[in-house]
Amino acid sequence: MTVTGVAPPAAAPPVPAAGTARVTDRRSARAFVDTHVAPYADAYDRAGRVPEELLRRVAEAGLWAPFLPPGAGGTGMDWVTLGEVHEEVGRGCSSLRSLLTVHTMAAWTVQRWGSPEQRERWAPAFAAGERLGAFCLSEPGAGSDTSGITTTAAESGGGWALNGVKKWTTGGQRADVFLVFARTEASIGAFLVPRDTPGVEVRPIDDMLGTRASMLAEISFTDVVLDKDALLGPSGFTAGMVLTGTLDLGRYSVAAGSVGIVQACLEASAAYAASREVGGTPLARLPLIQAKLSDMVTDARAARLLLAEAGRLKDAGEASTIMATWVAKYFASTAAARHASEAVQIHGANGCSTDYPVARYYRDAKVMEIIEGSNEIQRTTIAGQADRERTG
Amino acid sequence: MTDTKGQILGFVRDRYPQAEITESQDIFALGFVNSLFAMELVMFVEKTFGVTIPNEELRIDNFRTANSMSELVTRLLAEPAVA
Ligand SMILES: Cc1cc2nc3c(=O)[nH]c(=O)nc-3n(C[C@H](O)[C@H](O)[C@H](O)COP(=O)(O)OP(=O)(O)OC[C@H]3O[C@@H](n4cnc5c(N)ncnc54)[C@H](O)[C@@H]3O)c2cc1C
Numbered sequence: 001m002t003v004t005g006v007a008p009p010a011a012a013p014p015v016p017a018a019g020t021a022r023v024t025d026r027r028s029a030r031a032f033v034d035t036h037v038a039p040y041a042d043a044y045d046r047a048g049r050v051p052e053e054l055l056r057r058v059a060e061a062g063l064w065a066p067f068l069p070p071g072a073g074g075t076g077m078d079w080v081t082l083g084e085v086h087e088e089v090g091r092g093c094s095s096l097r098s099l100l101t102v103h104t105m106a107a108w109t110v111q112r113w114g115s116p117e118q119r120e121r122w123a124p125a126f127a128a129g130e131r132l133g134a135f136c137l138s139e140p141g142a143g144s145d146t147s148g149i150t151t152t153a154a155e156s157g158g159g160w161a162l163n164g165v166k167k168w169t170t171g172g173q174r175a176d177v178f179l180v181f182a183r184t185e186a187s188i189g190a191f192l193v194p195r196d197t198p199g200v201e202v203r204p205i206d207d208m209l210g211t212r213a214s215m216l217a218e219i220s221f222t223d224v225v226l227d228k229d230a231l232l233g234p235s236g237f238t239a240g241m242v243l244t245g246t247l248d249l250g251r252y253s254v255a256a257g258s259v260g261i262v263q264a265c266l267e268a269s270a271a272y273a274a275s276r277e278v279g280g281t282p283l284a285r286l287p288l289i290q291a292k293l294s295d296m297v298t299d300a301r302a303a304r305l306l307l308a309e310a311g312r313l314k315d316a317g318e319a320s321t322i323m324a325t326w327v328a329k330y331f332a333s334t335a336a337a338r339h340a341s342e343a344v345q346i347h348g349a350n351g352c353s354t355d356y357p358v359a360r361y362y363r364d365a366k367v368m369e370i371i372e373g374s375n376e377i378q379r380t381t382i383a384g385q386a387d388r389e390r391t392g
Numbered sequence: 393m394t395d396t397k398g399q400i401l402g403f404v405r406d407r408y409p410q411a412e413i414t415e416s417q418d419i420f421a422l423g424f425v426n427s428l429f430a431m432e433l434v435m436f437v438e439k440t441f442g443v444t445i446p447n448e449e450l451r452i453d454n455f456r457t458a459n460s461m462s463e464l465v466t467r468l469l470a471e472p473a474v475a
Contacts, residue, residue: 113447234450240427241434241450317439319432388408
């Protein structure tokens, strides 16, 4: 896709096309993305945000939390299909996919761990996109090392008092409710904190390297008073499971988005290589360029299969989905970073400009290697599996 | 050994083949349990025995040994399902 006559940075993002059909599978997701997302993604990137109209279109398409059961406002979409849908969104715009990811994490956590009252209060609003969720784990001083978080939730007056600072919160500028992980006396607990609670302060973080339209924020919580039922899930040793499960879904969605980036790199590169000639020969005929394209094709398929396998295991309720998701995310994110770099290479100077989307893919792909468990943490965890399962 | 207990032990041993684990051994004391394994264990129990473990049952004492997990499953299967 070529975008010309672009808006200057920080201009209002363009309004997506009207008319939205429900998204139920990969095909309808692809149509949605090709109509409402991909043509505008470069402009969103430059504006540093996506427009409210797009968020509404996502709601009209039923895309915010389709995995919730019908009683909670979803359609009970299976995880394999959800992975395909997030792949398609990631193919068009990693920033929007990031917003979907953190919303998915919040919505699923409420559904999985919430009390019936909590589910009733939040799930339908999450499904309809009337309330957008964000995920607050990282802090200025703690990222990979989640045990290093210093935000605290102390029992107080029958409820909780929350204090601390969260950083890099995707969607934080826009979200209505934050899923905040904080230290309790027993362990780390998950708390739902509406944005308008007194003591919550949101400071935008702009100009990130990638996913620039995902509206990051730093959020401070100062003596925030929460009801007792702001805590989601069990306390004690299993409280860590809430975080593990939440991150597992985030990783699954980022893996899907990374497959989408590889696919986008492939589509852009194949089109460019077919039309660009050097010395009278299309790039597509040059063996060194063919090698890059063939690796993109192969890795897109391999990453998609790993993702589908992780999704199938989720649908079957198999515990091995967690490791399968680590592997899928590791493979897909590194493939995305590698192929986005090659996509820029194939485009030459054009690839470094704003005339083609591949520079955005390159910047977004780098982020995929850092979020939801950096590459180093992924490799350490996967190696840990190899070690614990060794028989000798 | 009951089938429930055997299946639980089989799952733990599959994950840690190099360790020798008995039905009454405290897997927490052995230092095996991190949050990833805890999650896998809960998913395994829920899937294999067709139960949903309510939040208040997610206590460490219910998961210390194959014996205690098996008792938890028996108890959950005996209870009428709650919404
Ligand atoms: C665009 C973007 C969006 C984000 N959105 C969110 C969000 O919505 N919510 C949220 O909570 N967080 C979010 N994050 C934060 C993200 O989760 C963290 O950046 C990530 O966990 C890494 O933590 P860190 O940046 O503190 O790096 P550090 O943990 O300080 O790590 C620095 C480097 O050291 C490596 N490293 C760390 N530990 C080890 C180890 N044990 N062995 C070997 N190497 C190691 C890391 O891999 C990394 O390369 C976002 C980040 C970005 C960039």
